[in-house]
Amino acid sequence: MKSIWNKGWRPSLVLLLFFMFWEGITHFMEIPQWLLPAPSVIVKEAMESYSLFLPDIGATLELAIAGLLLGAAFGFLIAVMLHLVPALQNAFYPLLILSQNVPIIVLAPLLVIWFGFGFLPKLLIIILVCFFPVTIAALDGFKNAPDELKHYMKMSGASGRQTFTKVELPNALPPLFSGLKIAATYSVMGAVISEWLGAEKGIGVFMTLSSSAFRTDRVFIAIFIIIFFSMLFYSVIVLIEKRIIKWLPEGEK
Structure with missing residues (x-):
């Protein structure tokens, strides 16, 4: 404490x-309040109109958590596959980089055209936002495993699978969690952006309606909600990290 x-x-x-x-x-x-409301005005409005945005918070959290979990799992599996099959890494690594050069705000309308206005296109946007930092961080962790430990495992007759699970995977955990922290903070913002496509509820919808009505105080409420849950997700990843890699020396965490 x-x-x-x-x-x-x-x-x-x-x-x-x-x-x-x-x-x-x-x-x-x-x-003027419509231009820049004082923090006291924002807090007062939040206390008076919380019933308006509480359902939106639930919708955004559901989307953000699902996208983060799927994006992180997808990113980790891609990293493992590319690491274990170097030929695939040489072929697909540049495509991973290119996937992040397409602005989400441009890609989003295409996803709506292809998949409609339902849950799926919004989920895909968050997955696209979250998988990349996890993949890159995990790949770096696998690649930077100590050569002397891998050589020792090879000399001991260990299989490639044993080397991966005993040396490369544990070595990748610290950078992997760094990627997860980035993905966790991106997930909430990705959910809000996806809701701008035409969702029925969500913090993104609440923000859009408030902005259209020049309710700047409510726009700031939405901003503070996004910041709060981004920090909350980040803190959860930090707690999980401390539990999983507590076997590492303190200076390496």
């Missing part, structure tokens, strides 16, 4: 000062 406090009080203080400055500048300069 003391360690958490020692690490957390500085960013908390910075955030407090930021919100105080924000509150002060909006009152001092008499900025």
Whole structure:
């Protein structure tokens, strides 16, 4: 608890000062609420209209969690396949890079044309966003396994499968979790972007309707919800990481 406090009080203080400055500048300069509402106005609106966006939160979380889990699993399986079959890695690695050069906002309408306005195209967008950091991180972890350990396993008569499970896979866990942390923060934003395609509910829908009505206070509510759940997902990955790789020396985590 003391360690958490020692690490957390500085960013908390910075955030407090930021919100105080924000509150002060909006009152001092008499900025209209539709242009930049004060934090107190945003909090008040959130408390008064929470019944409007609570169903949207549930819809977005369902989409984000499903996309993150499938994207992470898909990304890890691709990394394992490309690592175990070098010929595939040489052929498909450039395509992985190219897949991230197509803007999601451009690809999204095509997915709607191909798969309609249902759950599937939205899920595919999140998978596309989440799988890449997991794949790249896992590949780097497999590749950077210590050569002396792999040589020792080979000299001991270990099979390729044993070398992978005993040396390469454990070595890939720290970078893999780094990729998962990135994917976790991307998943919520990917869900919101996917909801701009024409979903019936979700934080993306709530944000779009609020923006169209010049309800800037509600737009900021949506932004803060996105930030909160992105940080929550990130924290969950950190907790899982500490449980799984606690056998590593402290300096290597």
